[in-house]
Amino acid sequence: MTTTTDTLAAATPKAARHPLRAEAVRGFPPLAGIAVMVAGGATMIASAREWQGDWAETAGQVHDGLLMALPVAAAAGCWHGGRERRRRTEELWGTAVRPPLTRLLACAVPVGLWVALGYLLVVACVNLATWPYALGDHPHPILVPGDTAALMAAVLLGHVVGRIVPSLLAAPLLGVAGFAGLALPEGNGVQPLDPASFTVQGSWPVWWQPLAVTAWTLGLAFALALAYAARRRATALLPLAAALTAGALLAQVGDATWQPDPLPRRQVCDTSTTPAICVSAQYGGLLPQVTTALSGITGKLRGVQGLPVRWADREDGPRAGEAQLPILSPLGFSLVRGRLTRPDRYAWEAAAALSDRGQCGRQPEGVSLADDAVLSYLAPSPAQSEFDAVAAKGNAATRAHLRASRAARAELAGMDEQRRRTWLSAYFAARAACDEKGVPSL
Structure with a gap:
């Protein structure tokens, strides 16, 4: 009886594993994710003084990291796309039962997923690094979906290029060309279509902007993949139409897709001193440090008449009855990781604003x-x-x-x-x- 059972068990075939699993856990895709993680993480580590403690600056710096991550993703996709040519197995793959589009996606999707995972790990790590030093505000994840979609689109576009261009230099040249294109100076006509652009400082995109960026980037990538590998190439018209519609919307609306962040324009005040001390709500947690730094001045001014009503750190200048507090941005100089680096110099600049006669x-x-x-x-x-x-x-x-x-x-x-x-x-x-x-x- 036992022998019969063992024989039946040995004769029963094991469930076939999905081909995506083998592609995802072996070979090049994990290395592509690590490469994007290193490219994005290295730039963030090098500029840590400039973003730690400021949620808005953290989100902006991570987004700016696409300038390096997108070319790396495109080059990775291109290198993986030329894998069968390097192995000389193109003819063998041509005899496979699966259609060309399925084979292309089975090869490209794992790279895209690993690249997206590498980028999301960078996002998670830098936000964890900012959290202990945060002075106010809150995380800004609104840019992450569009950025992740752009990275996956870069992988797919690069993969198709790698299959079309029969050269070992295609991947590095594509990466260099992508970096050169993304590094074009601001003000060019295609900037609204650049997924790595961060055009309006102190502002955040409206809710539909990440969706439009996703449709623009992934739409182009899928259109190219369908035009290359689909049996019915006319199906490429659908994602192409979606991409062009989203691109036209982004180009036409332009900077109007961004809305000002109200938090930096709001002041948080300590009215126990004369003058009162007000800082931007974006750095509301810094108010006790500023009050301590200025305590020597406010102590000497106790009982003095004719003083400004308050100090304020408005970036557009003080209003009537106000004196200008030193501006703390950009981070990395006067303010590093949630601490004033030179309280004595900060106090001197604040005192200088009290006696400033520039308007006179x-x-x-x-x-x-x-x-x-x-x-x-x-x-x-x-x-x-x-x-x-x-x-x-x-x-x-x-x-x-x-x-x-x-x-x-x-x-x-x-x-x-x-x-x-x-x-x-x-x-x-x-x-x-x-x-x-x-x-x-x-």
Whole structure:
């Protein structure tokens, strides 16, 4: 009985595995995914200071990584498309039962899936790297579907080129040509159709834009594949029509497919100080650090009248009654991984905005001496000693101005608290009115 059962089990054929499985887990496709992951990940690692801590900048930098990832994906697809020619098995494949289109997709789809997986791993890793340092905002995944579709389309287009062009140099040349095409300067007529373009900073695409990008890129790729391998080549007209429709929509609408991000335009304020301190809601988590950095200034201004109502870091400039806070973007200089790199310099720039008279025109020397004394009292420049050392080696007029500046600084610093508060109130009132005659002397 046992022998009969074993014989029947041995005679029963095992279920045939799908050919896509063998293509997906062996050979070149996993290497293609790793190549795209390395190409995208290397650029992100090299520029980590410029995006960690800012969700919007992270999404933008990952999208910009398509400039490297798309040519790599196209070259990978092209190299895999020429596999049968390199193996000299084209005639053998021609005798297979499966139609040409099925054989093409069975070979190309695993590469596309691995490339998409490599890109999605990069997206996941960089978002995890930003999360501990995030200061506000939220992740922006809206660009990911269109980017992933563009990468898969690049693989399919490259695969067809690899089957058509009988040259070992087809893959590297296609990658170089793709990089050159994507690197065209902004303002060219085809930019709205470039899946790697990021045309409107501080904005995000409308909900249908990723769908249009997907239809544009994958539509072209499937149209080319059908025209090459389908038994009825007229079927290529359907994806071609979808691609052209989506492309025409993207080209016609242009920048209108992007809508401004309202978050950077909203301010988050600490009203416990005078002036109040307001930062962009995009960096709302930075407000305690900014308040601490400016605490030396706000402490010295307690009880002073005529001050601006608030500091604000609006990129379009301060409004009436406001002073400009230092702009923290782009990341990587004043702000790195959620921390102010130079709080002393940040405070000096904020104090300089309080005494700024750019809207008042050229001021006489007495006013500039008062401005210098106020700035030195509120937040001395980290490089003040170096500036003074250079001025001390200048001509007679420069040395005389330095002596006057030092005397004015000493005069203001040596006042008793009540007198200094009265003097600063008169100074800021004159500054607000651009009244040079109203600036009290030192």
